[in-house]
Amino acid sequence: MKKSLLAMAAFAACAMSANAIDYYAIGGSIGWNLQDPSGHFEETGTPGVYELKYNGTFLGDFKINDGTWSNDAANFGSNGSALVVGEPYYYGVGGSTGNIAIDGGSVLNPTLTLNTNDGTLTIVGETQEIDYSYGIHGWIFTGDPETWETNEMVESDGNWVVTADIVPGEFGIKVMDHNSGQQVADPEGSNWYWSPTGETTADASLAVVKQSGSNGVNWTSSLEGSYTFSFNLDAMTLIIASPSAWNDITADENATFAIYTIDGNLVKAAANMSDVENLENGMYIVNGQKLMICK
Structure with a gap:
């Protein structure tokens, strides 16, 4: 038994x-x-x-x-x-x-x-606790759809900012833990922010939506060169500032021009390069073009 x-x-x-x-x-x-x-x-x-x-x-x-x-x-x-x-x-x-x-x-x-x-x-x-950070993640840094890379952004006066050389391709915003560099979910469960439409325009305010709970797509960009990405988490907007305005200003160091806030308020009527360099971080209209200041 x-x-x-x-x-x-x-x-x-x-x-x-x-x-x-x-x-x-x-x-x-x-x-x-x-x-x-x-x-x-x-x-x-x-x-x-x-x-x-x-x-x-x-x-x-x-x-x-x-x-x-x-x-x-x-x-x-x-x-x-x-x-x-x-x-x-x-x-x-x-x-x-x-x-x-x-x-x-x-x-x-x-x-x-x-x-x-x-x-x-x-x-x-x-x-x-997670030390939340954000990065632009995509193949706009490699030119290869199979190879995605991340450029982590730095917080500056309420915006998350990074300047990088890019080529045409796709990208989104990755939610990250700054200490580990790992992708993480935000408190609402989203680890990826993207576009409602996928359209990308330089020097314009682009809407940002969270992947969790909303329809969206990655941004598809035809931009090429050095651009500054500025992500506002509170407003959920992204601005991709082109270098053209700065190039026009620096072409003639003796030139003077008007500086306005993005809301149209005059900052200085006859400004020069030194005045631009002393501006606080933010978006301005300089010499008739939008210019993002990121220090």
């Missing part, structure tokens, strides 16, 4: 092991490569319960799958809310679910417990 019971127990253990699924966290700090070992959940002593001990800062904006994107039943994502440290999170199931955001931003050296029996995910560890 004992031999029979032992045989049955051994058979059950083998069956449990055979039915076990390898689960992986993907996205966030781990990146989007399938079956990354750093995101692998290990089996625990309880069937259907898996554990991931992550060494380092674990960022939100991630999902969990079985190492593929083909099995919707093993594709776990957001339920529309953020994952709170120490509380069970009832994850969504299927390829249409969004990425999971972490309330508070990120967690240091966390343990993630995936319970497929009750459909929950729990994370424990020390919460860390």
